[in-house]
Amino acid sequence: MNAEQAVFAAKVAHLKDFNEALELVKSAVFQKFRMHRAGLSLVLQVMPTNLGAYHILGSNIIAMNSYVLAAIKNLSGSDTEYNSYLFMVLAHEYLHSLGLVDENTVRQMTYDLCKAMLGDDHGSTKMAKEDPSSLFPQLRNMVQTQFGRDFQLVKNFDTASQGYIQ
Template sequence: MNYQYKLQKAKNIQELFELVKEICYVHFGKDQAGLMVGLSDLGIYGGSFLGAYYSLNANTIVINKKPLSRIRQTNPDLYKPYVFHILLHEYIHSLGYMDETIVRKLVYEISVNYLGKNHLAVKIAADMNEFLPYISLSGNISEPGDLSIEYLSGIDRKNTNYII
């Protein structure tokens, strides 16, 4: 399976999520059904930001909209690899891996194994700091805006086909 090609051809976050699920199923032999993905303005604090988080109680991955917007402005080629990276990281949490050090290692290993060692997503997994100028605001603060979550439709389509 050419996962690099699938990542390149993905049209939206939903398709990137399906790719992450597929890769994780191949790698781990399991998946997390019923997961929701949403977007929210979590802000950026200079060189620091929260890219996304997984809520165990809500079975939801929430992606910070601010870095996504910043990437589209500064380096659009980084958008899909970045979204893939954060979705993979949070999806691995949803599979029961909570230790950040272990999850980071798994994200790197999976990215190398399924995308190739020279892929941009692998470089992000190896050293996010290299990409901070395209994501953060270089010392400026962008407070969180509306903290409501905009849930994405079409997420986890393979596990929700029973809904009428």
């Protein structure tokens, strides 16, 4: 890990909320790929465990699996591990929100982003290369097969682009 990656890794480690995570994702994606968008909403929903999140094509919505998110919060040994997952998943879905629909392309771009910004050995990079169970093997034993009916809209998400809405 070089000095720039160490600084970026410290930012990931100290993320305070979803909005801060998204802002860091947006700056990293812009720095690496020169792509940007604004006006996203985040909803939390119980989903099958094989799905971390999804972007609704043509919308401004990212839906994140609240079941997996809660499990990782409980399984992680630190805020750094939890934030590493959060950064990686939001980066993946943010790339989808930019109009990239091919899953393999987005997976590769997420890995390339994490590797460039955080280095080979960072949790985000390892999860982007394989999947979250590479860091949290207990996830393989957790089986949730249904989508929940309820959604929780995350308030104060993507606030940098909301200055004109007062």
